[in-house]
Amino acid sequence: MHRIHFTADDLARVRVAPTLGPMAETLFSLYALRGRAEETMFGAWRRRVRGGIDSRFAVLAAITPARPPSFDMALLAGRGRDLAENAETFLASPRKAVRAELDFYAGHHGRVPAALAGIVDTLTARREVLSTVEAYHRGAVGPHWRGIRAHLDAERAQRGTVLLDRGVDGLLSSLHPSIRWSPPILHVDSSQFDADFPLNGRGLLLVSSFFLRFPAVMYEPGNPADCILIYPAALGVDHAASIWTGGPTTRALANLLGRTRASVLTAIADGVNTTGALARRLDVSSAAISQHTAVLREAGLITTRRHHSSVLHHSTHAGRALLDRHDTPRPAA
Template sequence: MRSASVAGGRPVLRIHFTAQDLARTRVAATIGVAAEVYYSLELLGANRELPHFRTWRSAVAGRMGADTHPLTSLVPVRGPGLDLLALMGDVPSVDHAVDNLLHAPVSRLRREFEGLDFHPGHLPWARRVCEGDRDARRELADAVRACHRLTVEPYWDRGRSELVALSTRCANLVLEGGIDLLLRSICAPLVRWRPPVLEAPYPRRVEVRLQGRGLIITPTVFAKHPVSLLWDPLDSAQPPRLSVPALRGPLIDTGRAEADGSAIRNLGSLLGRTRAAALQVTAEGCTTSELARRLRVTAAAASQHATVLRNTDLITTSRRGGSVLHHITPLGLALLRTGALTEP
């Protein structure tokens, strides 16, 4: 995808909606783990103060090493960055994202690397990757995992909470007043809904006509810009994305929910050990097949566990192409984090 970041000043970005566009506008649960990883690297290199990320940057800066270099070397000197969203998808699982990268067509790699302004010393490495060199691609995949472990994973409990909270607020707005209320409320007053046009400050005047594709409003944790518009020039049928920041306070390492062994044991007493583990897995977002693999059960059993969790409002389920995606709800996350359950 290509991005257009919304900044201060005039003129404006104007997104034109038709009735069909409004009907097809939706809110995504996440922009995907790969994009969040890459955005975190862009944040580290940002030359301006970002209050919500001050503590995070102090903890992460200077810790990059040889294992992260294959990815950090692909952050351009200037201009737009590498689009890991297009290469690795918007999946919440880092394993799934890496698998997408390893199987991405060479033509797609070349297209995404085209025109990026890399440091001269990194050009040979970048060429190896974009030409589909198998070893280079695996090194890049390993670097994505390394960066994820350093910049995203320790902070994801807090980040996931914010994503769930924003998605829930958006869903409530739609229930209360439809898409009209959602567009009037999202990132106000920076973004203005003047039917049938959504306006936001932008470095130059840009007119976007959705042409019946709709818009995907996508919360992000590691957002360098207040609002960004993302689109895929290789797929004109895919709706553009309007990414909006999910953080409402400083990003800090709150620890992983599963670190509290007593809480998980108590949760297992209430839900059963396997179903409690299923709730933990959905906290990262997963498909039914991923859930089955992580639980080491059949797909049918995983689907049954997901149904019980969904019927008790602990998770939500949505379709994405041929896959079914499960995400934890605020209620499920609160239950998982607090472990406020006692054994009988």
């Protein structure tokens, strides 16, 4: 069990991010690739990716062994907008930080794998590890990254709605069945080891993950107060299928509604439900979003309601049917 200890200052400094970036999700995907759980959502992806992996990718097994903890390359790579930014951060990681991660790894597994042994002192060794991860990303995650990122953006928007409706207590109480909020302590089920994380006023960053299907606490060894909680994003079979296939009706919808308006309707169905969030996701102005939502609302494809100072959009049954979505919209709480 991991226990994250909050003070009043920490509660005021809870933040939510959609993702740590493509490198973190690529590394997290190795857990989903190895496992057999949630086969209906990941089975086809697993079979395709496993078929393209050969002995050159043995380093991936060293980074994420069958028994945790892993070598926390995601933490060393930091948050990034794209893989290149993550890669640059990893290559520039201080020797002390890399050594601390390897010592932590060896403390739980008994040794440092040969594939990782040289990365503390040798930039060439880091580049070799990075090259393998990048090659794996291109085959396993890169082709789906746009859809994955959109899903994680929608997850963050959903958590924002929970925060508006139910406050920090509601947010921390609804992250995942394996996470239990018993103020002032957040309990996180873990098979790794028993640990306490006093935040000491620094607050907590909550980050969703598409591939990691169990919660995890990330932190620098020796600095447990500066930790990050990774929690699994809500994911249904239809959501996963649309990401692997790219959505069967995307082109038809664009022809029918126009590309931007089809994207607005899809984003709303995914849970991105404020005008500002839609504008950021689609990189258009809020005024343009308002025009598109007005048309969609008049056509009966979305509904709009005001919640305090925010305007929230939700897809209707007709809108979801047009998207070939047979699920109901995810509840806000």
